[in-house]
Amino acid sequence: MSRKFYYQIQIQSKKQISEDFFSFLNEFSPLGIWVENENKVNVYFLTDPKEIVEKIKNKERSFNISCKKFEDKNWVVEYQKNLKPIKVGKKFVIVHFSEKENVKDIDFKKKEILKLVPGLAFGTGEHFTTASCIEVLETLKPFPVSVLDIGTGTGILSIVSSKLGAKDVFCFDNDLDACKVAKETIELNSEKIFLACSTTDAFRKKYDLVIANILFETIVEISGQIVKLSSKRGKLLLSGIRSEKERDVIQLFGRKGFSLSKALRDENWSTLLFARKTKG
Ligand SMILES: C[S@@+](CC[C@H](N)C(=O)[O-])C[C@H]1O[C@@H](n2cnc3c(N)ncnc32)[C@H](O)[C@@H]1O
Incomplete structure (x- = not known):
């Protein structure tokens, strides 16, 4: 039997590794990406990624990059x-x-x-934006009956919502790879969640809780749909918002009839819970 190899590129940075850089890495179709922390990431390939290493070095000269070859091992097991x-x-x-x-x-x-499951989707729980959403979800009592999770990634926030008592959970992502991971993860956790690979335009129903951990620009772009998809007493859980954009989001949703009821922050990100303003 021929011997098998796999290759790991380890990338370390002094500053937080950006989402743009992850998109750049995904263009090389790696077997998997393991984000150790905000400054360190490991990327796996089945063939020698010499040229990819050069391209990464050219793109980000300040990164510290090393490449290792592993022999005769199941890379998934190693990664796990x-x-x-x-x-x-x-x-x-x-x-x-x-x-x-x-x-x-x-x-x-x-x-x-x-x-x-490991795969090419955001939402492993390590990132503040995901972890803080879970923290907020745990405080919601009674837990909203219906939940829409926009940009579900691995499906993590839908699964948590379902486990916390939501009866009707719908999630979607506009990225096919993320949808594949979400499908597998939802099945693995045996939760009854509806999943679509889609955009907000496809939805008509109204939900008691709309979750969106997506970037500020996307939140602004689809803010009209987010509000339309929210029920009369609906709540919104918005994350992926850079700290300096928090005020803009609060003002934007304030104009759309929502007030801030909770905020969790770290040095870079804000996670905001909104409730519909009551009249009178
Ligand atoms: C930061 S990840 C969040 C994943 C997961 N919800 C979490 O909290 O960890 C954002 C996800 O939103 C998806 N996304 C970005 N823009 C979108 C849009 N307009 N409609 C649907 N999904 C979108 C991306 O593909 C990505 O999987």
């Missing part, structure tokens, strides 16, 4: 070994999962265990 369960919010533990035996001491039947 590096991932550790993480706690998000007060209740949830996220387990990166494709081969159960890689993760010991976890009771996979527990409701608070959220299983994620």
Whole structure:
């Protein structure tokens, strides 16, 4: 049998690695991307990525880049070994999962265990924008009956919503790769969630909670649809908002009849919960 190899490019940066850079990496169709933290990412390939390394170096000269070749190993298993369960919010533990035996001491039947498959989608729980949304979701009592999750990525916020008691959860993403990961992740967690690969235009129903962890520019672009898709007493959970844009989002949705009821922030990002203003 011929020997198999896979290759790992490790990229380290002094500043936070941008979304644009991830889009750039995705253009090379890697086997997988493992984001260790905001400054460190590992990218996996089946063939020698010498030329890709050069292209990355040319694009980002300040990055520290190394490349390793691994032999005769299942790269997915290797990749999985590096991932550790993480706690998000007060209740949830996220387990990166494709081969159960890689993760010991976890009771996979527990409701608070959220299983994620590796793949090309955002939403592993490590990023503040996702983790803070989960934190806010945990505080909603009673939990909204119907939820629309715009830009679902791995499906993580829909799965959490379903686990917290939402009866009618719909999620979608306009990226086909993300939809594939979300489909697998939803099935793995055995949650009843409707998934579409689509845009906001396709939706007509109104939801008690509309979630959108997408960039500020997209939130602004689809703000009219977000409001239309929200029910009479609907709430909005918006994230992916750079701190300096927070005020703009509060003003924009203020003009559209919503007031801010909660905000979670770190040094870069804001996650905002809005409720419809009551009249009178
Ligand atoms: C930052 S990720 C969030 C993923 C996940 N919801 C989370 O909180 O971790 C944003 C996702 O929105 C998707 N997206 C961006 N613009 C969109 C749009 N206009 N309609 C639907 N999905 C969109 C992207 O493909 C991406 O998967």
